Amino acid sequence: MAAPKTLDKPIEKTLGESLRERGVSRRGFLKFCAATASMMALPPTLVPTIAAALEQAKRPSVIWLSFQECTACTESLTRSHAPTVEDLILDIISLDYHHTLQAAAGDAAELARTQAMRDHAGEYLVLVDGSIPGPDANPGFSTVAGHSNYDMLMETVEHAAAVIAIGTCAAFGGLPGANPNPTGAKSVMELVKDKPIVNVPGCPPIPKVITGVLVHYLTFGTLPELDAYGRPLAFYGQSIHDRCYRRPFYDKGDFAKSFDDKGARLGWCLYQLGCKGPSTYNACATMRWNDGTSWPVEAGHPCLGCSEPRFWDAGGFYNPVSVPISASGMNVLGAAAAGAVVGGAVAGLSKVQTKKAEAHRQPVTVEELEQKL
Amino acid sequence: MPSLNHIPVTLDTRPLGDRTAAGCLARRHGNATPILYELRHALDRLITTGETTKIDLAAMPFGPGDLDHLLSVLGTGEVQASVDALGPTRIQETGIAGVWLVDYLSSEAQRLALHLEIATVPEILRPQPHDLDDAIATLDARLSAEASASSLTS
Amino acid sequence: MSGSMEFLLWTKGPMFDIAIAIFAIGLLVRIAEIFMLGRAKNFAEPRAGEWKPGLTTVVTRSFADPGTFKRAPFNVVVGWIWHVGFLIALLLFLPHIELIKSLTGLSWPALPNPLISLVTAVTLIALIATLVHRMTHPVKRRISTLEDYLVWTVVFAVVLTGWLAYTRMVNPYPLILGMHILAAEIMLIILPFTKLTHIFTAVIARWYNGAAYGRKGVQS
Numbered sequence: 001m002a003a004p005k006t007l008d009k010p011i012e013k014t015l016g017e018s019l020r021e022r023g024v025s026r027r028g029f030l031k032f033c034a035a036t037a038s039m040m041a042l043p044p045t046l047v048p049t050i051a052a053a054l055e056q057a058k059r060p061s062v063i064w065l066s067f068q069e070c071t072a073c074t075e076s077l078t079r080s081h082a083p084t085v086e087d088l089i090l091d092i093i094s095l096d097y098h099h100t101l102q103a104a105a106g107d108a109a110e111l112a113r114t115q116a117m118r119d120h121a122g123e124y125l126v127l128v129d130g131s132i133p134g135p136d137a138n139p140g141f142s143t144v145a146g147h148s149n150y151d152m153l154m155e156t157v158e159h160a161a162a163v164i165a166i167g168t169c170a171a172f173g174g175l176p177g178a179n180p181n182p183t184g185a186k187s188v189m190e191l192v193k194d195k196p197i198v199n200v201p202g203c204p205p206i207p208k209v210i211t212g213v214l215v216h217y218l219t220f221g222t223l224p225e226l227d228a229y230g231r232p233l234a235f236y237g238q239s240i241h242d243r244c245y246r247r248p249f250y251d252k253g254d255f256a257k258s259f260d261d262k263g264a265r266l267g268w269c270l271y272q273l274g275c276k277g278p279s280t281y282n283a284c285a286t287m288r289w290n291d292g293t294s295w296p297v298e299a300g301h302p303c304l305g306c307s308e309p310r311f312w313d314a315g316g317f318y319n320p321v322s323v324p325i326s327a328s329g330m331n332v333l334g335a336a337a338a339g340a341v342v343g344g345a346v347a348g349l350s351k352v353q354t355k356k357a358e359a360h361r362q363p364v365t366v367e368e369l370e371q372k373l
Numbered sequence: 374m375p376s377l378n379h380i381p382v383t384l385d386t387r388p389l390g391d392r393t394a395a396g397c398l399a400r401r402h403g404n405a406t407p408i409l410y411e412l413r414h415a416l417d418r419l420i421t422t423g424e425t426t427k428i429d430l431a432a433m434p435f436g437p438g439d440l441d442h443l444l445s446v447l448g449t450g451e452v453q454a455s456v457d458a459l460g461p462t463r464i465q466e467t468g469i470a471g472v473w474l475v476d477y478l479s480s481e482a483q484r485l486a487l488h489l490e491i492a493t494v495p496e497i498l499r500p501q502p503h504d505l506d507d508a509i510a511t512l513d514a515r516l517s518a519e520a521s522a523s524s525l526t527s
Numbered sequence: 528m529s530g531s532m533e534f535l536l537w538t539k540g541p542m543f544d545i546a547i548a549i550f551a552i553g554l555l556v557r558i559a560e561i562f563m564l565g566r567a568k569n570f571a572e573p574r575a576g577e578w579k580p581g582l583t584t585v586v587t588r589s590f591a592d593p594g595t596f597k598r599a600p601f602n603v604v605v606g607w608i609w610h611v612g613f614l615i616a617l618l619l620f621l622p623h624i625e626l627i628k629s630l631t632g633l634s635w636p637a638l639p640n641p642l643i644s645l646v647t648a649v650t651l652i653a654l655i656a657t658l659v660h661r662m663t664h665p666v667k668r669r670i671s672t673l674e675d676y677l678v679w680t681v682v683f684a685v686v687l688t689g690w691l692a693y694t695r696m697v698n699p700y701p702l703i704l705g706m707h708i709l710a711a712e713i714m715l716i717i718l719p720f721t722k723l724t725h726i727f728t729a730v731i732a733r734w735y736n737g738a739a740y741g742r743k744g745v746q747s
């Protein structure tokens with residue numbers, strides 16, 4: 001096989017320039033900015049700021065690494081249904097390596113990655129989907145081109161500007177990391193300590209949220225404001241429950257009790273059916289899925305809490321939020337029975353002691369008592 | 374495990390508009406009302422200070438039927454406009470003067486954003502400032518082209 | 528990792544198992560001991576039955592007699608308000624019913640959430656009033672022990688965190704819900720070993736009293 005040709009370094013162009021080159025008018029650009037604001041979950045009042053920033057924006061190089069994952073995150077991204085804007089963005093970011101989407105294979109593919117790392121050292125973004133068998137785990141659980149996931153991640157992020165963990169596996173360990181975690185799966189933030197990390201969890205994440213985070217970086221050149229779990233506040237700042245259109249039913253006490261009862265048909269609150277909306281932070285309730293068509297709760301299914309850490313281990317999907325994870329009535333009964341036995345033993349012991357004391361009781365005189373005082 | 378026959382399948386013959394994804398009757402969830410009050414405040418600001426407001430309807434936690442209810446309360450006004458830039462953008466005046474529904478569509482007619490704009494004229498209809506800056510130069514160029522063309526013919 | 532969600536899962540998982548085990552073992556030790564030790568054997572001829580007067584007293588002792596009310600109206604009224612409020616919030620709030628259902632299989636209808644919220648707010652105010660009263664009333668202040676203040680703090684923490692979680696006034700929600708569950712678990716753990724045991728023993732003690740009166744043929 002001939003050695004693959006070294007790729008040329010792309011010419012840097014601002015977004016304003018490349019849009020004008022495509023014949024996009026200023027009204028078109030305004031519309032693009034309005035759609036971008038909507039995608040970033042920013043209010044329309046920021047459109048002029050976005051326009052000014054986008055005019056100067058440069059296309060970042062993006063390396064997408066896929067580890068222990070199911071490709072749903074990529075499927076989600078490529079199923080985002082706003083082609084004009086997303087196409088522009090995907091043209092505008094330079095997706096230099098993505099082993100599911102790229103045409104190149106084998107050495108050429110790996111060369112594209114190392115080339116992008118060299119050409120854009122300190123500037124490129126690394127997107128990761130899937131969890132990574134940690135440094136202590138058997139590296140054979142997951143390899144790409146003969147490299148362990150761990151080695152490839154650490155090598156690639158070394159000169160990255162930032163790392164974006166796409167999906168719950170990359171962000172929190174996800175399904176591979178669920179109990180008993182046979183592959184020793186770890187999240188990106190457990191392994192990468194010296195780079196800014198943005199977590200975009202979800203199983204999969206909403207496509208507009210993935211592009212929204214990229215567009216934020218593209219627009220402002222900075223990472224968005226994050227919560228304690230490294231999630232962008234613009235998308236993960238409010239819980240499903242607080243933005244749920246069924247919330248008034250929760251407040252009124254109208255609950256669906258099964259999937260086919262009157263309450264379910266009337267679209268009442270799904271708390272009793274195990275909705276994790278109260279403790280889940282994501283944008284489903286407003287951004288929705290499938291091009292804004294609907295989202296799980298609107299389709300009548302409780303939220304599973306897929307954008308939260310350890311959601312696979314958080315108890316049954318159909319148990320309400322207030323129900324403990326593992327304790328059962330039998331455990332409590334067992335503990336109570338043990339308690340009754342111990343209590344009986346204690347009572348028996350004190351009875352024996354009382355009897356013994358009675359048997360050996362000696363009369364005491366006043367003089368003896370006074371001596372003791 | 375119950376057999377497949379135990380799953381109650383019913384045929385919903387209602388017209389599509391009356392149904393939602395959950396198969397239940399479309400109903401209001403009361404989430405349009407706060408937007409209507411927000412509109413009222415925005416109109417007040419437009420009248421007193423001239424400040425315009427845009428509301429992103431995609432960012433609202435609407436339930437099935439809420440958006441339809443909001444638009445039916447606002448009604449339809451006299452003006453309709455369309456902008457052809459990066460796909461069509463449809464502008465519809467609502468029955469409330471100064472409140473516009475701006476629907477940004479892609480060239481495949483998929484919605485990119487849906488705004489309510491409270492302004493005398495929606496921003497996308499107005500000439501863009503940079504275009505205005507270039508307007509005289511563009512016209513001058515065309516005038517001189519016209520002049521040279523007419524001098525050639527005379 | 529130590530985020531709010533992990534904290535919540537810890538309180539809902541291992542910590543709940545530990546708390547419920549200590550509670551069940553501790554409480555049954557106390558109750559089994561009480562029943563097995565019983566009362567000193569009474570050799571006198573019973574004048575009347577024990578069961579009916581015993582059960583009657585369980586109910587009648589819940590209401591203060593006019594004398595007690597006159598002497599300590601604050602204790603009676605405020606005590607009643609927060610006890611009833613606490614029980615309503617504990618037993619008629621849907622998430623709590625779901626928890627009980629998951630453990631016992633028993634369930635009953637819930638009250639609407641805003642009503643529970645109102646009751647809880649009243650309970651909180653009543654609880655604060657009891658603390659102020661305890662700290663300002665000269666006799667109460669002198670007879671109060673560290674245990675009294677500990678029990679008050681734990682009960683107040685349970686109600687306060689529950690109300691904050693319901694009203695979602697603390698962000699992130701998993702943190703405040705976890706704090707509420709943890710507070711309830713601390714309450715479960717100390718329950719068998721403090722005066723909180725009265726939740727279960729008050730009924731037994733009243734029955735013993737009523738039964739003893741009944742046996743003697745005295746009005747209970």
